[in-house]
Amino acid sequence: MSNGALTRRRIFAVLGASALALTAACGGGDSGDDSAGGEVTLEFSQWWEPELPDGSLRALMDRFEEENPGIRVELLSGPYASTKEQVVAGAAAGTMSDVVGLDGAWVSDFVDQGSIASLTGLMDDAGYDDSALASQVQLEGETYMIPVVNFVYPLFTNDDLLAQAGITAPPTNRTEFEAAATALSGLGENVSGWALPLSLETPNGVQNDVMSWVWASGGSMLADGQPDVTNDEVRSAVEYVKALWDDGAIAPGSFTMKEQDKVEEFTNGRVGMVISSLAHVNTIREANPDLNFSISAIPAEDSYSGERGIPYASWGIGVAENSEHKEEAWKLIDFLLSEDVNAELSTLANAFPGNTASVPDFVEGDELFGAAFEIYQSGYPANEFTGLPVAEELMRMFSEELQRALDGEQSVDDALETAQDRWLEEF
Amino acid sequence: MSQLTLRPAEAGDGGPQARRPGPRPGRLRRSLTPYLYLLPTVLLLVALMVLPIVMVVGYSVMDNVITTRSSESVGLDNYVEVVTDPVFHTAIRNTLYFTVVSVLAHLVLGLAFALLLNSAFVGRWAKAIFRAIYVLPWLFTIAVVAVLWRLLLNPNGVVNYLLDVTGFIDGNVEWLADPDTALHAVTFINIWCGYPFFMISLLAGLQGIPKDLYEAARVDGASAFRQFWHVTIPQLKPIIISMALLDFIWTTQQFALIWMTTGGGPINVTEMLSTFTYKLAFSKYEFSMASTSAVIILALSMVLAFFYVRHQKVRD
Missing domain, CATH: 3.40.190.10 (Periplasmic binding protein-like II)
Structure with missing residues (x-):
């Protein structure tokens, strides 16, 4: 091999390595791309998986995949605080996961940013009956987040x-x-x-x-x-x-x-x-x-005899505006809010269901949870910071x-x- | 200016002189090769350092970015707003106190322990044991340090118990939660976890000082203190200055320890420039204001970095 050819090969090698390094540094391919077989992969980022028993959320996703051939769910899990930062960064870069776990406190800012999609249209397109939902987080008449499970604070x-x-x-x-x-x-x-x-x-x-x-x-x-x-x-x-x-x-x-x-x-x-x-x-x-x-129940003013608001925090769910698979994303939300799955998730999380028809198992078998469920039902969930x-x-x-x-x-x-x-x- | 003119006969003979006016391909490749080897690093530096800095500087003159769909330039308004914010002034004061006290304490403690470990009066095994003990705080990550000290300084924690039984305090002191003690408490924690870096570096410096200098000083009748002052300190001076400047830069940027112990509170008595900037970005979602604050911190750090580089050049 001549010196010139050797030098050219070196130059190309260096350039190639630079390009690779840059590609690696910049990272991130498209999320939720269709594979060659026409399968859709949904990214679902949340902080729930680490807080649930090992493998339980993945098992629910496996069941969803069985019931919805052609849709795969990739769980992106992390602690609450880092999930929030990832969602903020993803929203800014337009690389937000298709389905995102949301806290009610984030919703207003994400709506301002235009990073989460209105669920109202998705529900209408799917012909979804929302009467069973315990609550929805709405801004200007549009639903942006649905609480999947609620953690009350007695x-x-x-x-x-x-x-x-x-x-x-x-x-x-x-x-x-x-x-x-x-x-x-x-x-x-x-x-x-x-x-x-x-x-x-x-x-x-x-x-x-x-x-x-x-x-x-x-x-x-x-x-x-x-x-x-x-x-x-x-x-x-x-x-x-x-x-x-x-x-x-x-x-x-x-x-x-x-x-x-x-x-x-x-x-x-x-x-x-x-x-x-x-x-x-x-x-x-x-x-x-x-x-x-x-x-x-949290003590009220001495003279108060009305219904008591009980603070709660939610594992909410929403869809990214940049998602190319909103229809499939809604199917996942629909699945998580269905009566039996929502009851199962609530049982796993020791929380109260987002679907009013769901009854978690722990309510029957545990005196403390039973008491909490009574408090929950006799009052109303109150969290004015949401939205x-x-x-x-x-x-x-x-x-x-x-x-x-x-x-x-x-x-x-x-x-x-x-x-x-x-x-x-x-x- | 001279100009080489080739005669036709010379130009056509194909000899080496015929190619002299233009650069030789081999020479060009040779001169470019080092730059091509540097290219990956340069590209990475540009992509991961220069570009983000330029973007942040650009963000700092916009009304807001990232969380807004369209941004407009507001000139230096953000700078005026940040610089006139009373909480920013508090953050500067706190950062200055936290940094100056930490660096001085790191230096004094690091030097004291290094002298102890270098002393001929301490046995080999004792030195090894003390070296391991003294270096421990440096091995813990900041998250561990924060959790550890939150537990130790808890009003019902070990520190209060020990101080109470020894009669130094009466009742529970809220070290991290009391506005009068919180800043001193987080500074103390930072001193505890930062002095080993000084100690190790100064110990290496001490071991490199020629024994002849001490012998000469002793022959001249110098006391132990004068040997320390006139031999040890001048010999360590380059290391001390380098370490102090680096520590100053690092400590001004301390975020994790403050955030995990006090979150900038109580009220704002432990608010630092780093926590102030973080809150602007990830609590208020004012990324332009956060960028402005970050650019100001960058400028202040650059001043320190300038002195550090100048000192290094003088050393070289």
Whole structure:
């Protein structure tokens, strides 16, 4: 081989390697492409699989594939936080998975971005009867997310600690709760009455542990879809929380406490009462089998006798606007929301079904879940952050102002006024 | 300017002189070959570094990007908004405190432990054991460090227990949740996990100092402190300056530790430039403002990088 030919081969080799490296670096082929055999592959990104028993979501997908020949489902799973970042990045790059697991707090921003498709048209095209759906997240009359399963947040009480403090039954109203929380904190040995997680990293404590007091008494933090956190109902709830704080009834470390810290404190018997997800029942049982605890509705204002709103979080589902297989994507959603599959998924997740006709198995066989199901059915699911713009940031802003109020830097009124102004800026 | 003119007879004889005016193909290939070998790296650098930086700079002058369907240029408005934001000022102050205290403590602790490990008074086995213990914090990933210290500094945690039984505190201190102590607590954690890098580097530097210098100093009657001050420190100075500049750049960019321990709270007492930027991007979805903040951080880092490079050049 001549020197010239050798040099040319070297040059081509270097160029080829560069091209390969660049291709590898840029990554990402098209998602959901049809294969040569006409088979459609749906990408389904979610954070559910790691939170379900091993292989259970894949088994459901296998059943879907059997019932829908020609459609394959590829699960893209990760923790909640990284799923959110992936969805944001995918939405920006136009490489979002065909079907995406959604949190209600993200929906407004994704709709603004134009990254998720309206499900209303897909339901109409498929002739879907949506009367069995427990809820839908809608913006301007169009459905963008359907909750597949719901995790409600009732009140968990450590019955042994309550008995030690001389309390015979879980509290049902605010006065009883304050008395119980103060009595529990008076037990000493680092026991506190209630835990209030206000971490700014994951500020969902504002939704689950603060606004839940408002919703439990039939109140609202919105008026005509706009922020209204200076109303009497919110003021009453926040003043109540401040009173608990001043009484020393709240566990120390609130300002950086996260949801999992709250559950750990309750599991270890250092906190007597928490508002927590039903999904934590098994976690608590596994970590401390001897813990004697029960579940009840979140206490309402003493004079309130109406239906109680119970906070919830959802595993929601939606379809990417950039998906080339929206029809097949809807088939997957339809499958997950069908009566038997939805009941099975709810059972696996220890959650309540998105299909009102589905009844999860655990309701029959477990006293705690049965009690929770009664609470769920006697009240209504309430989460006003769902569908709001930059919902997580709204919670963070409220948490900052609440922390200032609890720390004595400002009054409750000033905190609510400031939060109201900051929220309005985001709307 | 000289010009070579070929006579017809010379031009037609096919000799080497006939090809002189044009570059030889072989020579061209030889001169291009090194650049072609560099090409993959250059292309990767352009694709993964230059291009993203240019894009972020471009984003920083738009009204918003990524989450909006159409963007418009707003000039330097975003810069004005970020620079005049009181939370940004808080983030700068906190970052400066966090960084300066961390770097100084890393240096002092790293040097102290390096001197201990280099001392003739400590036995070989003791040195090996201490070296392993001292380097441990550096081996943990930041996620492990954050979880570990959140547990240790929990109001019901081990630290409070030990301080309580020894009489240093009375009751539970909320180290990470109290606005008065949170910034100091996260700085302490950063110091704990960062000093081994200094220690290892300075230990290598100490082992490279010629013994003759100490012997000469002793002959001149220098005390141990004067030997340290006039021999050890000058010999370590290049390493100390390099390490301090690098640590300064890295620490200003610390994000994971702050995010996983305090999330920038309580209120905003541990808000850093990194957490401020992250919240703009992934909580408020204001990617243009986040880009603006990132460009400002890049500019500040470039100043530090300039001093680092200049120092390296002087060394060379």
